[in-house]
Amino acid sequence: xxxxxPPRPLDVEGLFPELxxxxxxTTRLHPRPGSPDVSSSSVGGPLLWPADEPWxxxxxxxxxxxxxxxxxxxxxxxxxxxxxxxxPDSGPTEQERAxxxxxxxxxxxxxxxxxxxxxxxxxxxxxxxxxxxxxxxPDGCDLLQVFWCPFDRHGRTGHGMSLDLRWRRSSEVxxxxxxxxxxxxxxxxxxxxxxxxxxxxxxxxxxxxxxxPKDLCARIDAWEEALEEEVLEGEALEGEALEEEAEGAAxxxxxxxxxxxYDLSIPPGWRVGGFASWHLxxxxxxxxxxxxxxxxxxxxxxxxxxxxxxxxxxxxEERDLPTHRCALPTEVTVGRWGQLNxxxxxADPSHPHRWSIQ
Numbered sequence: 304x305x306x307x308x309p310p311r312p313l314d315v316e317g318l319f320p321e322l323x324x325x326x327x328x329t330t331r332l333h334p335r336p337g338s339p340d341v342s343s344s345s346v347g348g349p350l351l352w353p354a355d356e357p358w359x360x361x362x363x364x365x366x367x368x369x370x371x372x373x374x375x376x377x378x379x380x381x382x383x384x385x386x387x388x389x390x391p392d393s394g395p396t397e398q399e400r401a402x403x404x405x406x407x408x409x410x411x412x413x414x415x416x417x418x419x420x421x422x423x424x425x426x427x428x429x430x431x432x433x434x435x436x437x438x439x440x441p442d443g444c445d446l447l448q449v450f451w452c453p454f455d456r457h458g459r460t461g462h463g464m465s466l467d468l469r470w471r472r473s474s475e476v477x478x479x480x481x482x483x484x485x486x487x488x489x490x491x492x493x494x495x496x497x498x499x500x501x502x503x504x505x506x507x508x509x510x511x512x513x514x515x516p517k518d519l520c521a522r523i524d525a526w527e528e529a530l531e532e533e534v535l536e537g538e539a540l541e542g543e544a545l546e547e548e549a550e551g552a553a554x555x556x557x558x559x560x561x562x563x564x565y566d567l568s569i570p571p572g573w574r575v576g577g578f579a580s581w582h583l584x585x586x587x588x589x590x591x592x593x594x595x596x597x598x599x600x601x602x603x604x605x606x607x608x609x610x611x612x613x614x615x616x617x618x619x620e621e622r623d624l625p626t627h628r629c630a631l632p633t634e635v636t637v638g639r640w641g642q643l644n645x646x647x648x649x650a651d652p653s654h655p656h657r658w659s660i661q
Contacts, residue, residue, distance in 0.1 A: 330435055386399055438649070578598060
């Protein structure tokens, strides 16, 4: 089934005609639980990986012998999903709760050194034929495969992620690796994706406000402040009227006014291309470390497909479904429910990628 983004709450180019010059496109991936195969673009699905090619491993020094088993994590999610489907009010039974406690146990793998090769987890594979905003890879490669280490504690800070992105020509893969290696334990459940098929949709997008010209950004800020004041004034008047009928009857769940950042410019969720959001930090220069060229957003990996606020990006086909059922399809968690933006060099896609967590 296709997924269709609803029209934006307001015509942002009608409000700010200058934005037309900055309009771009991004492809929302709309991952949803399914059974992808190696010939499909997917999240958490089987990869088109050559049988004679070594699987990516992490050899950076960090503890890797204690954590949860990936099979237990998948089973835990299945039990919880079944319980909530059966009875949204009561949830798991006593027997299911006992099983969940057992599945949540952490395990220790004996004899594992901090630099032993640790199989990385295949997070996603993306075929260029499926995704209009996925750029060509080096030397005509048409398939991007994304891996990460299932533990933190990498880099100078000792808390960073470790990613490995591989481009390949899919037509050159003859024999596919039947049983990829898998880590015995992982440091966080958020590193273990559920298999999802993709429902790509290309939509319009606009830059993060802080990267627009200062005068345009200031006008957007002033417009948002004025809109918020109008809403607050309306709520105050409504509250006074309702108070006459029933004390405290004002609507506490009234939707927030549309915002440029969250409703009109950059979609949430997994997507390819477009513009990066810098909602947690100030915009940081993302220049290629090999040639200094300004890098383009390649892929966004998001913890949620939309937030629990207005939900204006929720697909039309899913507007009647409860948020908890479809906003977290991949079960991936980046940081504290944030997003991972991965950048690529437009001058030479073989140059090392960079990334930022927001």
